[in-house]
Amino acid sequence: MSNELVYLLLIFGLLVVxxxxxxxxxxxxxxxxxLGIGAMLAWGxxxxxPVVVLLSALGISSLFLFAGLEVELKAxxxxxxxxxxxxxVRVASLALITWLGWRYLDLGWQASTLLALALLTPSTGFILDTLERLGLDPGERFxxxxxxxxGELLALAVLFVVLQADDPLQLGTASLAMLALLVGLPLLFxxxxxxxxxxxxxxxxxxxVMVGMVAAYVTFKLGVYYLVGAFIAGLTARLLRDRMPRLASHDNIQALRLFATFFVPFYFFHAGTQVSRDALSWEALATGVVLTAIVLPLRVGITWLQRRVLFRESHRSALRVSVALAPTLVFxxxxxxxxxxxxxxPGALFGGLILYTTLNTLLPSLVLHQAFDIDPIDVRDHRHPEDRVGAPPGESDRAMPG
Structure with a gap:
């Protein structure tokens, strides 16, 4: 079978099935x-x-470029x-899980911190891309x-420091490079x-998109993965909205959502092919079930308590916000x-994390009775709540919560 036909079948399979x-x-x-895990088991x-790897990088970069564009500092x-x-509360939770991983799983402090981030950090790009389909009211969506x-801003900062912290010289060099990127991106735009x-x-x-991919590649070469640079590029474009309104316009954000729709499935497929065979074991299954049974209720419960006890929200509203924040898939x-x-x-922990994120990603579609979908086509207005202040009646289906 020719490579062209294989790629065509892969595209069809990932976009239709x-x-x-x-x-x-x-x-x-x-x-x-x-599908990626199945392909790995079948063809090793x-x-x-390399083509799938490239499409995967485009997918994760475009998803976090979109997440950066959605940041509104005024809001x-x-x-x-x-x-x-x-x-x-998030910092305290990260510290606790980091200590537990270091103390009981015999992991170094860096690995323990990354494990804590993997367990606790919601996947913002993924959540934002599916938020309109969860049936939340305007305040809950806000x-x-x-x-x-x-939470993602905090996680990206921690990720950058942790991945470089074992080499102070590398951390200093990477920090200078990151500073140069933060200064250079606005000038480039x-x-x-x-x-x-x-x-x-x-x-x-x-x-x-071009600038986002360049920034993603720069941070990848710095050893902190594509998502950091892509997010910073999107955030920079958002901050320049007053001077360059067309760059982060509603139409441009919608176009980026469409762009990500095509490439993001390749990222998840590629992630499946990266799962090792030793991660598909009964021990990994047990690890994933234990992680889900302990961590997921704690995450949902802590957020529910914040909103129910401290902010006096209704039980239903607090639960809906907590469940909507559950997916950690991409992170x-x-x-x-x-x-x-x-x-x-260990392979068992690797496989356990895969099962944990699969189960917490399923939670909103089961509890809120809405299927998660990465197809962004929707006739409703997807602007950030802050952008809707002063919108004419009928232009928006939601308003900024007080």
């Missing part, structure tokens, strides 16, 4: 992940194809008090969005806006791969 399985309340990313190392400041408390973004976009109308989307897959490749964690 998962959509069909959603009728069974199976999220499309989970189906892609399982032959699944590690985060509006809920600063509650978000600060949420982050303090707090899910804000808490997911705040402004230069493109001044000298390229006026001569090439309609090029905003392609230039945004867990990325960190599980790093832990396995760089820190040689």
């Amino acid at each position: 998962p959509r069909a399985l959603q009728r069974l309340q199976i999220p499309a990313p989970i189906s892609c992940l399982l 190392d032959r699944t590690h194809d 985060l400041r509006r809920g600063l008090g509650r978000l600060t408390l949420h982050l303090l 707090w899910v969005t804000s808490k997911a973004i705040a 402004l230069a493109l806006g001044r000298w390229v976009m006026p001569q090439a109308p309609g090029s905003e989307f392609s230039l945004l 867990t897959l990325v960190l599980a791969e790093i832990l396995h490749a760089r820190f040689a964690i």
Whole structure:
């Protein structure tokens, strides 16, 4: 069979089969992940194809580029008090799980910290891409969005430091490189806006994606994976919205969602092919069940208590926000791969993390009775709540919560 036909069948399988399985309340990313695991079992190392790796990198980068574009600092400041408390609880939880991993699993502090991040960090890009289909009210969507973004900002900062901390010289060099990236990206966007976009109308989307991929590659070479650079590029474009409104416009964000829709399934498929055979064992199954039985109720319960006791929300509303924040799919897959490749964690723990993230990703579709879907086509307005302030009646289906 020719390579061209194999790629065509793969594209068809990843874009059609998962959509069909959603009728069974199976999220499309989970189906892609399982297809990757099945391909690994059937064909072994032959699944590690450079074309799939490239498409996977485009998928994860575009997803986090979109997540960065969704950050609205004004909205985060509006809920600063509650978000600060949420982050303090998150830091305490990270510290506790890091200590437990170091004390009882015989992991180094770096591996233990990454394990804690893998267990606790919601996948913001994934959650935002599916948020409109969970049936939440405007206030609930606002707090899910804000808490997911705040948690991801914290996780990315911790990830950057932890992955470089074993070599102070490397940490210093990487920090300087990251500083140069933070300074250089706005200048690059402004230069493109001044000298390229006026001569090439309609090029905003392609230039945004290009800069996002370059930033993703830079952070990958720094040893902190693609997602950090892509997120920073999206955040930078969002912060430049007043000076370059077309760069982070609603149409551009929607176009990026469509772009990610095509490539994200390849990331989940590739992640499945990276699962080692020793991660598919009864011990891994038991580890995943134990992690899910302990960590998932604690995560949902802690968020529920914050909103129910401290903020006096109704039981139903607090539960819906807590459940919507449950999926950790992308972050867990990325960190599980790093832990396995760089820190040689046992196959049982690797497989347990895969099962844990699969189960917590299924939770919203089961509890909220909505299937997760990475297809972004929707007639509703997907702007951030902060962008809706002052919108004419009928233009938006939600308003900024007080």
